[in-house]
Amino acid sequence: MRVLKCPACREPMIVAEYEQVEIDTCVGCGGVWLDGGELEALVGRAVPPKPTPDPDLGPPDRDCPICVHKLIKDRYGRSQVVVDKCPHGDGLWLDAGELAQILAAYPHALAEPSHHEDHATGALRGFFSAPRPASPKDTE
Numbered sequence: 001m002r003v004l005k006c007p008a009c010r011e012p013m014i015v016a017e018y019e020q021v022e023i024d025t026c027v028g029c030g031g032v033w034l035d036g037g038e039l040e041a042l043v044g045r046a047v048p049p050k051p052t053p054d055p056d057l058g059p060p061d062r063d064c065p066i067c068v069h070k071l072i073k074d075r076y077g078r079s080q081v082v083v084d085k086c087p088h089g090d091g092l093w094l095d096a097g098e099l100a101q102i103l104a105a106y107p108h109a110l111a112e113p114s115h116h117e118d119h120a121t122g123a124l125r126g127f128f129s130a131p132r133p134a135s136p137k138d139t140e
């Protein structure tokens, strides 16, 4: 299994499964790395990239954990959450809480829309509390 280093604090990240998408999660800072297309899978739609980075968001300050090029800051769709994206499409980085903000902007993203925010928040809290109990899948 690959081990990616957190772009924010350089800790090795762990892989957590969320809504059947494997997410690299940093237990140090609570951020998550999503491979290219994974966030689109979670929100259930394609969000077209902006042609040019938004200059108001400041210079790149983090490296892609896969190709080590600088991540480009951009606002993600209608959520307006600032994400750090790999210029080569490897994926994008979300600081702690940003995934929940993005999912909250796409209320039909998850299977249980009426419990959507609690569901996302609870799942994220589970990611970041250590140690995690083994999931049922691991013990089968």
Ligand SMILES: [Zn+2]
Residues within 6 Å of the ligand: 006, 007, 008, 009, 010, 011, 026, 027, 028, 029, 030, 031
């Ligand atoms: Zn980190």
Ligand SMILES: [Zn+2]
Residues within 6 Å of the ligand: 064, 065, 066, 067, 068, 069, 086, 087, 088, 089, 090, 091
């Ligand atoms: Zn990259």
